[in-house]
């Protein structure tokens with residue numbers, strides 16, 4: 001379990017993390033989301049004792065991480081896959097980590113096998129591809145067989161097979177009862193991997209809830225409407241727009257509605273005598289729910305050149 005209480009970090013005038021209080025439970029994959037600069041990495045660094053909080057505490061299994069005699073056996077983390085000496089082989093890198101934490105040598109071979117690096121473990125880490133570097137970082141996190149695991153953007157640079165492998169690994173670590181805390185910018189991946197989500201923006205907590213609840217809370221549930229007569233569908237769209245519904249004609253004969261229900265759209269079509277071939281609710285995506293939650297919290301917004 002990871003427990004944050006009033007966790008705050010300021011760098012000069014910048015507040016990177018502001019009064020964050022939450023518990024990350026064992027047995028679940030908890031996704032950690034937020035726009036660039038939201039404070040995710042800073043939070044993870046404070047949990048691992050790599051950054052001192054300005055105020056508040058971050059505890060791993062009830063204690064400060066830095067106080068553990070064998071920290072890798074308490075929590076493993078992939079923070080920056082490039083933080084490996086480029087001249088050192090993957091195996092030697094892990095052996096050095098293992099030695100300082102009283103972890104037996106055979107565990108190094110075990111984790112190399114788990115991440116699929118056994119064959120290249122003798123090669124210098126500087127020659128590894130981005131994906132291999134990520135796998136080595138994951139091996140390091142798993143080394144101490146810890147109850148708590150944190151991964152900062154673990155699928156960065158992985159191919160589709162690698163992405164699936166990471167997803168299955170996260171799921172199985174959680175199924176073993178471990179605490180799995182993982183940040184990512186890939187919403188579709190998070191939707192498939194995480195049970196719960198913690199969303200932050202500008203260092204502040206925006207949401208801490210099960211994925212299903214966050215999806216259900218999305219107001220942008222959309223409805224697809226199709227019919228054989230594009231002209232009459234346009235009449236329906238104009239009618240609905242007059243009632244505050246967003247109606248986009250995505251192609252002739254097909255509308256996407258939001259801000260209404262299938263019942264009221266169906267009744268409106270009936271009243272106007274518009275023939276429909278389809279009237280179906282679309283599943284809300286995490287991407288949409290996330291965009292709604294974080295609107296106004298992005299530190300960097302690209303200018304589109306349009307008047308706002």
Ligand SMILES: Nc1ncnc2c1ncn2[C@@H]1O[C@H](COP(=O)(O)OP(=O)(O)OP(=O)(O)O)[C@@H](O)[C@H]1O
Nearest residue numbers: 011014015016034035036037038039040041042043
């Ligand atoms: N060492 C530092 N000195 C000064 N400011 C910092 C430092 N580290 C982080 N910050 C600032 O703190 C804020 C949070 O940064 P952080 O890297 O934690 O965000 P993030 O959510 O991990 O972002 P990303 O998704 O881009 O990785 C940013 O405004 C960043 O510029």
